[in-house]
Amino acid sequence: MTRLREALKGMADEMPAPASTVDLAELALANHQRNRRRITVATTFFATVAIVGVMTAGVTLTGARQVAQEPATKTVPDLPAGSVGALSLAYPTDCKQVREPKPGIDCSEAEWQVVTRVGKTYRVPQALTHTVKDRRVPVALSRDGRMFAYYSRQAQTYVVRDMEAGTEVTSPVKVGEERIDIGSMLVVSDDGRYLAFDPREGSKQPGLLIDVRTGKTVSLNGEYEAIGIKDGLVEMVRYRKTDLWLMPVKGGGKPVRFDGTYIMFSELAPDRRTVAAVEFDELRRNKLTLLDAKTGRMLRKVPVRGVPAKAGLVGVRIWSSASEVVLDYQVGVRLRSYGLNVGTGRLRHLADYPDVGFKQAALPGSW
Amino acid sequence: MDRHEGFREFVLARQQALRQTAYLLVGDTHLAEDLLQSVLMKVAGHWHKLARGGNPEAYTRKALVNQYISWRRRSQPEVPSADPPEHGVSYDEAALDRIVLRRALAKLTRKQRAVIVLRFWEDLTEAQTAEALGCSIGNVKSQTHHALARLRTLAPELSADFQEVAK
Numbered sequence: 001m002t003r004l005r006e007a008l009k010g011m012a013d014e015m016p017a018p019a020s021t022v023d024l025a026e027l028a029l030a031n032h033q034r035n036r037r038r039i040t041v042a043t044t045f046f047a048t049v050a051i052v053g054v055m056t057a058g059v060t061l062t063g064a065r066q067v068a069q070e071p072a073t074k075t076v077p078d079l080p081a082g083s084v085g086a087l088s089l090a091y092p093t094d095c096k097q098v099r100e101p102k103p104g105i106d107c108s109e110a111e112w113q114v115v116t117r118v119g120k121t122y123r124v125p126q127a128l129t130h131t132v133k134d135r136r137v138p139v140a141l142s143r144d145g146r147m148f149a150y151y152s153r154q155a156q157t158y159v160v161r162d163m164e165a166g167t168e169v170t171s172p173v174k175v176g177e178e179r180i181d182i183g184s185m186l187v188v189s190d191d192g193r194y195l196a197f198d199p200r201e202g203s204k205q206p207g208l209l210i211d212v213r214t215g216k217t218v219s220l221n222g223e224y225e226a227i228g229i230k231d232g233l234v235e236m237v238r239y240r241k242t243d244l245w246l247m248p249v250k251g252g253g254k255p256v257r258f259d260g261t262y263i264m265f266s267e268l269a270p271d272r273r274t275v276a277a278v279e280f281d282e283l284r285r286n287k288l289t290l291l292d293a294k295t296g297r298m299l300r301k302v303p304v305r306g307v308p309a310k311a312g313l314v315g316v317r318i319w320s321s322a323s324e325v326v327l328d329y330q331v332g333v334r335l336r337s338y339g340l341n342v343g344t345g346r347l348r349h350l351a352d353y354p355d356v357g358f359k360q361a362a363l364p365g366s367w
Numbered sequence: 368m369d370r371h372e373g374f375r376e377f378v379l380a381r382q383q384a385l386r387q388t389a390y391l392l393v394g395d396t397h398l399a400e401d402l403l404q405s406v407l408m409k410v411a412g413h414w415h416k417l418a419r420g421g422n423p424e425a426y427t428r429k430a431l432v433n434q435y436i437s438w439r440r441r442s443q444p445e446v447p448s449a450d451p452p453e454h455g456v457s458y459d460e461a462a463l464d465r466i467v468l469r470r471a472l473a474k475l476t477r478k479q480r481a482v483i484v485l486r487f488w489e490d491l492t493e494a495q496t497a498e499a500l501g502c503s504i505g506n507v508k509s510q511t512h513h514a515l516a517r518l519r520t521l522a523p524e525l526s527a528d529f530q531e532v533a534k
Binding site for chain 2 (some may be wrong): 003004005006007008009010011012013014015016024025026027028029031032182183201203239240261283284312
């Protein structure tokens with residue numbers, strides 16, 4: 001059996017066996033009969049009532065995905081004008097399970113919510129979560145959480161909001177909603193001036209670097225993914241080789257090639273030379289590699305100590321100091337951040353994030 | 368005998384396999400349960416026909432795939448990067464493959480993902496896959512080619528394996 005088949009089997013085995021208390025056949029029969037009664041017996045008025053009843057009963061009976069909680073839109077205030085302070089997290093709210101007109105998931109009412117560093121949550125209904133073609137729309141937080149970039153359907157382009165100053169800048173360059181495709185990516189610079197947009201991760205479609213002050217754009221090589229903008233350099237990675245290209249925001253520069261397959265790149269360290277990444281074969285060994293971004297040379301390996309039990313590394317992010325890089329782990333259903341001292345290999349717990357489920361949470365400097 | 372007895376037996380015998388297929392299609396336990404439940408509801412409605420010489424399993428599989436593809440506003444709750452390992456902090460190779468594959472599958476179109484699941488998990492032939500998807504064999508070949516090409520891009524570390532599969 002091939003690795004693909006083995007991996008599919010492994011994934012399939014993650015599906016837990018049905019609980020002994022749940023009889024799938026009886027549930028299906030009950031829902032089917034309830035549905036038939038609704039269609040054949042009810043008057044228009046009662047049919048309307050029955051639909052609501054069936055929806056509610058169906059969800060309760062199946063014990064499956066919960067319908068998105070109403071309070072998300074009723075109790076969370078809108079992002080006010082003015083300053084609210086830097087953000088620690090942005091996440092999209094749940095889509096809704098619907099039974100009519102066809103059973104499925106409706107994301108038309110999903111919205112982005114942001115959490116400030118002091119723990120206040122706000123709705124940002126003007127930030128689009130899904131395109132008309134149902135593609136997920138990313139947002140981006142700058143490394144310090146001060147800048148929040150989102151897509152505005154009304155403006156048909158990206159908007160950068162300074163959360164400290166409360167000001168907004170709309171990109172003078174329009175980006176049609178239809179350009180946002182599967183796995184679209186977005187990163188924003190610390191000063192909010194530059195946005196890098198990749199229409200489709202993993203494709204060769206060129207990306208776009210936008211200077212939102214001047215409207216000037218630079219096309220980004222589609223074979224690379226832009227993962228950060230810092231100190232006037234766009235950090236771009238091509239995974240197959242692996243190549244790293246620190247491209248000046250005006251364009252130019254050239255990539256360096258690393259000997260090996262690396263994933264989960266950090267931003268450029270404060271020494272403007274080092275990046276941390278995970279060598280693909282070493283992900284299971286909790287080992288980080290420091291690489292020279294100028295020569296492509298491997299500098300050294302850092303064995304990570306003190307990894308929490310049942311934790312999976314999901315990203316290597318920003319440098320909090322010259323000796324500490326931030327790692328994000330998924331522990332159960334929650335996301336936790338740790339600072340890794342690259343000298344000692346020790347982890348320092350930095351933050352726990354609210355349980356916002358398996359969604360596209362955006363963290364400062366994440367991509 | 369209860370007229371639904373056959374349906375109950377069918378569900379009892381096949382539920383875990385159907386749940387796993389649903390899970391591979393949507394990548395989320397709860398959504399998979401929703402998908403399967405909505406499909407079984409339809410199967411229950413057609414059982415009297417299926418019991419008279421139909422092929423309940425093929426019908427259910429086809430309904431599962433079609434329902435999955437037609438969920439126009441499906442959320443994608445899969446974590447785009449990784450899942451926690453099942454065995455504490457150490458990743459074995461298989462766990463790593465699953466993480467990479469899950470991430471890559473999440474970026475395929477619904478039809479491409481369905482083709483991968485039907486061809487390489489259900490082990491259906493191209494003709495059976497075409498029947499399940501309601502398309503031509505040529506379309507299945509083309510979708511498989513594109514899906515594997517995309518997986519090669521998204522999961523280059525496994526590309527040798529995909530090339531092997533594509534042969």
